Amino acid sequence: MTGEKNLQTLLAAMHPVLRDGEYVYVLWPHGKPLVPGIEAAVREAEGLTVVLPRAEADAHGLKYDFVAAWITLEVHSALEAVGLTAAVSRALTDARISCNVLAGFHHDHLLVPVADAARALEVLAELSAAHAAEPEPVRELRLRSEKPEDRDAVIALTAEAFSVSPVTGLPVEGEPVEVDLLRRLFASDAYLPELSVVAELDGEIVGHVICSRARADGIELLGLGPISVTPRLQRHGIGSALMHETVVRANAAGERGIALLGSTEYYPRFGFVPASSMGIEAPDKSWGDHFQFLPLALWPGGVHGTFQYAEPFAAVETNAGSGKR
Ligand SMILES: CC(C)(COP(=O)(O)OP(=O)(O)OC[C@H]1O[C@@H](n2cnc3c(N)ncnc32)[C@H](O)[C@@H]1OP(=O)(O)O)[C@@H](O)C(=O)NCCC(=O)NCCS
Numbered sequence: 355m356t357g358e359k360n361l362q363t364l365l366a367a368m369h370p371v372l373r374d375g376e377y378v379y380v381l382w383p384h385g386k387p388l389v390p391g392i393e394a395a396v397r398e399a400e401g402l403t404v405v406l407p408r409a410e411a412d413a414h415g416l417k418y419d420f421v422a423a424w425i426t427l428e429v430h431s432a433l434e435a436v437g438l439t440a441a442v443s444r445a446l447t448d449a450r451i452s453c454n455v456l457a458g459f460h461h462d463h464l465l466v467p468v469a470d471a472a473r474a475l476e477v478l479a480e481l482s483a484a485h486a487a488e489p490e491p492v493r494e495l496r497l498r499s500e501k502p503e504d505r506d507a508v509i510a511l512t513a514e515a516f517s518v519s520p521v522t523g524l525p526v527e528g529e530p531v532e533v534d535l536l537r538r539l540f541a542s543d544a545y546l547p548e549l550s551v552v553a554e555l556d557g558e559i560v561g562h563v564i565c566s567r568a569r570a571d572g573i574e575l576l577g578l579g580p581i582s583v584t585p586r587l588q589r590h591g592i593g594s595a596l597m598h599e600t601v602v603r604a605n606a607a608g609e610r611g612i613a614l615l616g617s618t619e620y621y622p623r624f625g626f627v628p629a630s631s632m633g634i635e636a637p638d639k640s641w642g643d644h645f646q647f648l649p650l651a652l653w654p655g656g657v658h659g660t661f662q663y664a665e666p667f668a669a670v671e672t673n674a675g676s677g678k679r
Pocket of ligand 1: 517519520522581583584587588589590591592593594597615616617619620
C-alpha cells in the first residue's frame, strides 16, 4: 500500500479542494435501480445510503435533510495512516462546523454544511499552515568549544559520568574528584579554551573533554582529561567523536603530543600507545601501560622525561595511581 502515513506531512500537504455543486445523503428506496451520478454508497442492515449531487436527487424525487459541500483533501493518504481525520475533525469541531468524513482509496473527503463551506476551507488552510510551519526537528550532534556559560552543565555532566568510578566500577561517595579537578582546570593558567570541547545534542550538552598544558623534558605537551559522556548516551560514539575532535584540534594548533591515564581497551583505538614506549614516563610509575601517549604530527621524537600534568592534577594523581582506568 502506498500513500503518505506521516501525520505532520499529511496535514502540511493536505490541500483541501471544494468540488462544484451541492451533495445530499439519501436512504435509497428499496428495490429502486441505482442511477448514474452516485458518488458514494454504504450498505447497512437497514438499507443503502448514497451520496449524490442534490440536482440528481431532486430529479429522482428523492428525500434528503442534509445538504453538503464536498471538500477533498488532495493528499495521497495511506488507508492505514493514523490521525488525519481526527485532526481535521477536531479543527472543524473547534470551529463548530459539523463534518462527515468519507475515506476513498486515495483521498479523504469531508462533507460539511453548504453554509459552512467557505469557513471550513479557511479552518483547513490554517491547520495545514500550522503544520507546515513546524518542520521535523533536525537532530544534530555538534562539537564546539566550551564557553563559560556551559560550565554548570559541564560540571553536572562530569559529576554524573564519574558517579560510578571507572576504576572500581563502584558508586562514588560524595563529589567525584574529577569535578573539582575540572573546576580547577577552568581557573588555571594551563586551561586552553580551544581544547575544552563540548558535544551538544539538540542543544543539550551530552559530552565534554578537556586538554590542558603539560610538559615533559622541557617541551610543551597536552594532558587529556577528564572526558565525560552523559551515562544514558554512553557507547553511542560520542566519546569517540570528542577524542577525534581533540586530535584534529591539537594537530591544527601545532601541539606535539597528548598523554592520558585511562583504559588500555579504549584509547589505543585512537592511536594511543604506552607512554613509556615513547620515552614519556608517568608521574606515578605504578600507572604502567594505563598511562598512554599519542604522538601528533609535530612530534619531534627523542623526548625523554617524566610527564608533568598541569598543577590542578596534583591533588588527584595520588588517587589515580591507586587504580587503573
Ligand atoms: C569513557 C567514555 C568517555 C567513552 O565515551 P562513549 O561515548 O561511551 O564511548 P564510545 O561510544 O565512543 O565508544 C564505545 C566503545 O568504547 C568502549 N568503551 C567505552 N568506555 C570504555 C572504558 N572505560 N573501558 C573500555 N572500553 C570502553 C565500549 O566498549 C565501546 O566499544 P566497542 O565500540 O568495541 O563496542 C564514557 O563512557 C564515559 O563518560 N565514561 C564515564 C567517565 C569515564 O570513565 N571517563 C574516562 C576516564 S579515563
